[in-house]
Each structure stands twice: as C-alpha cells, then as structure tokens.
Amino acid sequence: MRVLVTGGAGFLGTRLIQTLLDSQTTIGGESISAITSLDMRACPVTDSRVTSVVGDGSDGEVIAATLTSDTAVVCHLAAVVSSEAEADFDRGMQVNLDATRQLLDACRGLPRPPRFLFASSLAVFGPDGTEPLAEDVAPMPQSSYGTQKAIGELLVNDYSRKGFIDGRACRLPTIVVRPGRPNRAASSFASSIIREPLAGVEAICPVGAEQSMWLSSPRSAVANLIHALELPAERLGSWRTINLPGLSVTVTEMLDALARRAGREARALVRFETDPDIERLVKSWPGALDVKRPYELGFRADEDFDAAVAAFIEDEAAAGR
Amino acid sequence: MRVLVTGGAGFLGTRLIQTLLDSQTTIGGESISAITSLDMRACPVTDSRVTSVVGDGSDGEVIAATLTSDTAVVCHLAAVVSSEAEADFDRGMQVNLDATRQLLDACRGLPRPPRFLFASSLAVFGPDGTEPLAEDVAPMPQSSYGTQKAIGELLVNDYSRKGFIDGRACRLPTIVVRPGRPNRAASSFASSIIREPLAGVEAICPVGAEQSMWLSSPRSAVANLIHALELPAERLGSWRTINLPGLSVTVTEMLDALARRAGREARALVRFETDPDIERLVKSWPGALDVKRPYELGFRADEDFDAAVAAFIEDEAAAGR
Secondary structure, three states: OEEEEEOOOOHHHHHHHHHHHHOOOEEOOEEOOEEEEEEOOOOOOOOOOEEEEEOOOOOHHHHHHHOOOOEEEEEEOOOOOHHHHHHOHHHHHHHHHHHHHHHHHHHOOOOOOOEEEEEEEHHHOOOOOOOOEOOOEOOOOOOHHHHHHHHHHHHHHHHHHOOOOEEEEEEEOEEOOOOOOOOOOHHHHHHHHHHHHHOOOOEEEOOOOOOEEEEEOHHHHHHHHHHHHHOOHHHHOOOOEEEOOOEEEEHHHHHHHHHHHHHHHHHOOEEEOOOHHHHHHHHOOOOOEOOHHHHHOOOOOOOOHHHHHHHHHHHHHHOOO | OEEEEEOOOOHHHHHHHHHHHHOOOEEOOEEOOEEEEEEOOOOOOOOOOEEEEEOOOOOHHHHHHHOOOOEEEEEEOOOOOHHHHHHOHHHHHHHHHHHHHHHHHHHOOOOOOOEEEEEEEHHHOOOOOOOOEOOOEOOOOOOHHHHHHHHHHHHHHHHHHOOOOEEEEEEEOEEOOOOOOOOOOHHHHHHHHHHHHHOOOOEEEOOOOOOEEEEEOHHHHHHHHHHHHHOOHHHHOOOOEEEOOOEEEEHHHHHHHHHHHHHHHHHOOEEEOOOHHHHHHHHHOOOOEOOHHHHHOOOOOOOOHHHHHHHHHHHHHHOOO
C-alpha cells in the first residue's frame, strides 16, 4: 500500500518518510510499498519507493493526482506556520484550513477510508491557567494558526465518525532541536538558541528566560506520529485528538543544558531581545499538556532535554554536517 | 444603522426581528433604522424598516448584496438543522460552514467591523459525563451539525481577535415550544410533544421519558440573543463563546407540565416510539450547561417549564391561532 505525506519535503516530513522506510513499519497489518511526497519541492529522501509530486497542496487537481487507489495512509503535515499564519491571515486559512478540507474530501473518493494523520499543535490552546492541559479542555486559541489547527481536529474527528477516514489528530509539541535555518514558526527560536551556539554562532532569544515550553525532539515526535499511525482505531475510542508527550522546559533550563554540553561560552552566545509579536504567541501556548491518556496509549516523551540536545548532535554528525 | 439577519424568515429570525423593532433596542449606542432579512423566502414581519432579500445565503454574490455600508450588526441564524446536516453531510458543510465563512469574510469589506451574532448550539458538546458543561470544556461533537457549529465558534473568535468583527457566539438551548410544524432538527419532537397535544393532536416522542434536555422558551432565547448584541465587547473578554441559560428538564417533567396545563387527556396523546437516529443525536447532547459566567453577564433562563408552556399559549392566542 501507498502512503501520501503532504509537506513531505519539510523537515518533519522527510524524517517521517525516512523512518517509515527504515523501520519497515506496518500499518493496519500492511507493509508500505510506496510513499508519495506532496510539497513545493522534491523530497530529499533517496529511495526508489519514494515519488515526489512537486506542486501546490491547496490545488484540488494536485491533491486528486496524488491520491491513488492504493493509498491507504495519508499523513497531512503541510502547513503555514504560526507567525506566517498570523501575518498573512488569508494564506493561513487557505493552506491550513481549505487545503485540509480539500484533502479530507478527496479521501472520500478512495476505495477504502484511509488512515489519516493530521499534524495539529499545542497552539490550539490559549492561556488557561490550569496546566497541564488535558484533552477535554476547550481549545481557545489566541492565534489564527491555532484556530486553523483546532478546526482541522474537529474535521478529522467528524470525518472519522462518518467513516470517511480513520483519523488521528496529533497535537505536536514545539520540536527542538530542528536542524537547518530558522523558519517563520514563532517557536523557531527554541531551536536557534541551541543550534546556533553549538555552531559557534550568536542567537537571539525573543522571549523571557522564565518562559516555559512543551518540547519534543524530532526523534520522539516522529516516533509518536508513527505510533499514532500504528494504533488500531478501537484503541483511540470515539475522540481522535491526542496530546503528544513532551518535556516542560523553561528557556533557562534549555540554556543550562546547552552549557552542560558545550560550555559557558556557548551559552554566552545567546542574547535576549524581546520580540512582542513572537512573545505574545509563545506566551499564549501551554507550557505543559496532560498526557496521561496518551501515555496509556503508548506515546512517549524524551528522557530529558539533555538527551534531545545529544540526539541533535548525533544526527548532525550522521548527516555529515 | 442597519441590521442583517440571515435566516430572517425562520421562526427565531422573525421573532428576533420583531423584538428588535418593538423594543427599540440600541446596539453600541445606535438605534436601528433598517433590518435586512436574508432567507429563501420573505420575512413575514410587516414593518417599513424591514427589507427581505430572497436568495441563497451560501451564494457569495447574494451575501455581498445584503451587506451594505451602513450594516453595523449581523445576526447569523441561517443553518441546516441537526438531522438534516447528519443525513446530507455536504449540504450541512456548505450552509453551516462555507456560508458562515463567506459571510465572515464579506464583513471584512465593511467600513467598520460589525457586531456579529452567531447562533451556535449546545450540540457542540458530546457526551462528557460531567454535566453541567462549562465554557472551558472541549467541544467533542458527535454530529456534523455540532462540528460545524463548533468550527463557526472558532472562526467567530479568531475573526474577533483579528478585529475583523466584534463577535458573539451564543450556544442556544433546544427551543421549546416552537409554533408551527415539526422541522428536521433532531430536537423538533420536544416542541411537538407539547404543541400537538395542546391542539388535541397525537404526538410521538422518539426518545426515552428519562431523557434530559436543556431548554429555553423562544422569548428567553430571543431576549438572550438581544442581550448578547447589547453587551459591550469589553464585558465579554477575550473569548466570545457563551453558553446560553436554559432549564434542565426531562421528558417526563415536560409531560407533567403539559398535564398540569391541559389535563391527563392531553398527556395521553403522547406516544413513545424510539427513533434510533434521533435518539443517538439527542443523547449526545448535554442535558445541562454551566451558566455561571453567562448569569454574571446578565443572561437569564425561563422561570420554569410551566412558564414556557404558558408563554407559548399566550403567543399563539396573540397570533390569533
């Protein structure tokens, strides 16, 4: 069977595709014979089983062309990230809401309802004051990105209830440490303040040192997404939204881990300079989610933040960077 | 200033328009000079200030034509009701989601952000087991209607946060006693089992006698909608979704009130005959909402169910029926 990954050329999509192939994952008792990546550029994974469709995932014709009759799994990762969706409301709505809806509707045309993974976010929550936030707390997002993700969750649940798809909406933590360059996620700095100093480069932290964040390493995030794909529907019950496990870590604790790994000189490369737009978004997100039910379902967090930093260094070395 | 009411020819829309005119309501310090009703038929209110636009509220051109530069208030009541949205998924999505979105987007073209009332529903909630349900409980709807209303709430909140509108999303209770004929709301029977016996006609109750429902008379519902329009934005805070007050009443208690008013013969006209589709929907809705915050904001419930029955009889007499 075939897996479609939207955003398959992105950082998380690429890791997901590579890991699905490396781990010989079976989903619903079937092994993966082919993976289609749909993104604005080609997926960098070099494997004969991977096909890249380069195109606009909000174009109905492109979507239709990527969903073939053997598609049994859809991983919908493509999104406009938080700061961009806040700055360009219409583009956020188009990609994060309309394209999700089009993809869900296109799935209704498949011979059988696909397992459908939706990458949601902790940004669905607004400030609540009762952290850790459980899955039965109302999303009251304070960003358009969070609103669009919360709407996606509702759609995935209703399309699942109707039997159009077999959905799983996973609320991702902020992923740290991402390799490469900063992006337009308001949380992008959380990777920069580790990644840049490790490379001997200055980094700016746009929020206060006491800010708490809910973090996951890329490895844990990908492992949890694959676990969500593997779980039989009956284990999930009637509500398909899952708080993914993470670590609740303050910026100070992140920088302490950096110093333990790379010394005080590395830590000294991080300069605090408040960015009100970024700070408002980050402050509106929960610093901790309640993951009792997800743990019972077998989802797991990183051991600690030092392990996440170590994993990044290991992965960079393996990639020859 | 002008008020636009979508669904203005419907039962609730007509009552709202009539009451706005009769009560000389001022909204945001301005009095109402004109009301436009947008519906598939003309609004029956006979008043020179009322203009009916007869057309499809999910047609962008029709919406644009009804939103004039003097529109300061939009009351969005038009919807496909619960059983119909469950039976015809695409039509529910088109009217309850797409048309809401189109109307919200059209509001961005007005000279000033209008006060925007969105008729949501207790159907946004799924079975939770911790009734009464407060506004910070996650909507986990078990119907497409509830999903579409929950999405509408999220949109109204985000469009308000962005300053595109000044929104108020009111979760209406089941409205009892509605005059006229049954409709395709799963809750329609709750009016039928009072209205028909009062007219000496048999009625069927498709749910069990022990079923709890969250009810409001039309009078209280309209008064609460107008109160929502009148409330200054700063009273609402950053979250614009409001659980409207109601009475938590079982079917047995409803029939007891009927018997007190019209005798045991009237009550004997109600026959129980389970309809699994209706029962599933009604059972998925909460029998009680937590309305502590709405009460503090000045929203009010009916005194008791007997008062709601009496109000119906009074209104019917006034209407010459």
